[in-house]
Amino acid sequence: MFLNTIYSINGPVVKVRDTKDFSMGEMVYVGQKRLMGEVIIVNDAATTIQVYEETSGLRPGEPVLGTGSPISVTLGPGIISNIYDGVQRPLGKIEEQEGAFIGSGVEIPSLDPEREWDVTVLAKPGELVSPGQIIATCPETSRIEHRVMVPPHLSGTVLTAAESGPHRVEDVLITVKDERGATHEVKMCQKWPIRTPRPTKTRLPISQPLITGQRVIDTMFPIAKGGTAAVPGGFGTGKTMTQHQIAKWCDADIIIYIGCGERGNEMTQVLEEFGSLIDPKTGRPLTDRTVLIANTSNMPVAAREASIYTGITLAEYYRDMGYHVAIMADSTSRWAEALREISGRLEEMPAEEGFPAYLPSRIATFYERAGYMVNLNDSEGSISIIGAVSPQGGDLSEPVTQNTKRFVRCFWALDKSLAYARHYPAINWTTSYSEYLDDLAGWYNAHLGERFLRYRSRMAQILQEESQLLEIVKLIGADVLPDDQKLIIEVAKLVRTGFLQQNAFHKEDTYVPLEKQLEMMRTIWYLYKKALIVVNERQIPVTTIAGSGLFDKINKMKYDIENDRLDKFDSLRQEIDSTLAAMN
Incomplete structure (x- = not known):
């Protein structure tokens, strides 16, 4: 006969009546299959639990066991490159054990307890350690060095320290004596409640x-x-x-x-x-x-x-x-x-x-x-x-x-x-x-110069003016617009398709460094200013400029100019000058 048993089941919500054994936020095991759950309501009449697994087959009268601790994740080497479900159960290990579907009450360690890590222990006996201090390191992947830290609420003197070498996640790396004289073991892994933010300075x-x-x-x-x-x-x-x-x-x-x-x-x-x-x-x-x-x-x-x-x-x-x-x-x-x-x-x-x-x-x-x-x-x-x-x-x-x-x-x-x-x-x-x-203006100015945000503002201005002009075009058509406004619409199209639109499958366009982004904006603005002079002073219509293929050339610069060949933008701007100068 169990002291605490299920009284009612409503989907993932389970109630236990007449008990004061559970605390708010406590992790519990529900039913014969030990389904993982969390206490979400506590009152005199009943304790309410939300269950993190499928409750099909669960019946009233089955036991509910408390753990005394909140729902937590295990933190240690082996997290990177892993695939977990919502409560940090490794799906790869579950598939090996259960097949394509997750069974009820599956208990598999979040981190592989048998895997050995090449650990370099940094802490020494007699050393004072403080919360968050890095006491050991190990290569977790080729890219990430895992740094084992003192738990956030622990400080004191190191009594013993393990030797550097192969260690498992449950191995004790150091023992610490706190200011009250209590001794604590610090393992490679630690647990932390998921609903509590980790402290920072x-x-x-x-x-x-x-x-x-x-x-x-x-x-x-x-x-x-x-x-x-x-x-x-x-x-x-x-x-x-x-x-x-x-x-x-x-x-x-x-x-x-x-x-x-x-x-x-x-x-x-x-x-x-x-x-x-x-x-x-x-x-x-x-x-x-x-x-x-x-x-x-x-x-x-x-x-x-x-x-x-x-x-x-x-x-x-x-x-x-x-x-x-x-x-x-x-x-x-x-x-x-x-x-x-x-x-x-x-x-x-x-x-x-x-x-x-x-x-x-x-x-x-x-x-x-x-x-x-x-x-x-x-x-x-x-x-x-x-x-x-x-x-x-x-x-x-x-x-x-x-x-x-x-x-x-x-x-x-x-x-x-x-x-x-x-x-x-x-x-x-x-x-x-x-x-x-x-907030980022200082960084942009320091790394790219003040021109970056200035050109960014000009691109936004062109798009804003296009939006206003298109409202007019909807009412009375594009033919009545003067050529300088037609030019804005053409350049805005260039901003949209040549700059804002990006091809994830093109090797030069899938990722564009900030320096190239700056040069692209500079070139579009250069074309606009030069074309505006041609339109206003030489009375050459926008259709003539568009017919020269210049807009198409600028539109393709994101593909034609390699990310590491930014010097080609100078040649492109010279081509703009020569093409516009040849128009009559």
Whole structure:
């Protein structure tokens, strides 16, 4: 006879009556199969638990066992290049043991307990250690050095230290005597509750861009290291593709990709693609610096809700080592839907469109864990969060998009008409924005000169003027416009197709360094200013300039000029001069 047993079951929500044995947020094991769950409501009448696994076959009267600790992830070497579900169970090991589908109550260690790592122990007996201090290192992958740290709430004197050499994750590396005289063992791995942010020393001001090589992002709507961005868009607008490009090319050290509630076939494509991609910086597989968390739409909704926190906790761990981490959350709308489903089963009062009233605070809690930090060990690291939002029917006024917009500073609105016209990335330049431009101005000026932001402003100005002119064209037609305004429309088309549109399958265009982006903007503006003189002073019509093939030549510069041959832009600008001079 068990003291605590199941009283009722409603999908992933289980209740236990007449008990005071469980604490809020405690991890528990539910039923004979020991399904993983978390306590979410505690009162005198009953304790309510959300179960992170499929509850089919569960019956009232089955036991519920407490663990005394909150739901946590295991942090240590072996995380990078792994594929986990929403509660950090390794899917590769589960497949070996269970087959294609995850069985109920599967308990597999998150990190391989038998694998040996070549560890260099840095701490010495008698040494004083402080929270977050690096006490050992080992090569986790060809790209990432794993740094074993003192847990955040531990300090004291090292009593014993292991020898450098092969060690497993459960091996004790040092023992520490704290100020109270208690002795603590520090292993290669440690546990941390997923809903509690890891502590840092201080949050630094945003000052460095996260360089992605995508022109519409880097130039028009940049995101900073430690920044937050939302990528909202309807079905088929390219949210996942945009995140793939950023994951492959951005200058973050580590990528954590969270597939939260996405379709199984789409997640399979992600897993296969990431497994075959080569990191352009090292020539090694991209998985050498990537962690994948796969929680598809047919997996339990409670685990979908937890996957976001699992991913951000892993990111904080590597940030504490001094790495720059980028998180791709695809998609936060499915996460919000999981909140809504659980809230409905808890019979909570619904707010807008059935979402719980605490939806804004949950979204804020997630995005607030981003930032550029000074860690406890005085290293600097950052977490940048790029969250895809999938509004139903592409309606950007729905609650998840609007609440996300409140808490992010970068908004890349994807446009269905652009996507259907094969304009990628399909980021709409009139409805998107970035609030990081002022923060990053100092970095741009120091590394690229003041011209970069000046040309960026001119490109935005041309697109804005085109938008206004097209309203006139819709009413009275293009023929009545003077030639200088026709020129703006032609140059704006060049900005859109020659600069903002990018080909992910072309070796010179899939990634473009900032220096080339600057030269491209400079060349487009050079053409505009020179053509404007020809139109106004020599009265040569825009149709003549367009007929010369000059616009087509500039449009193809992204393909024709190699990323490492920027000197060719000088020749291109000379060609502009000679072509325009020959016109009559």
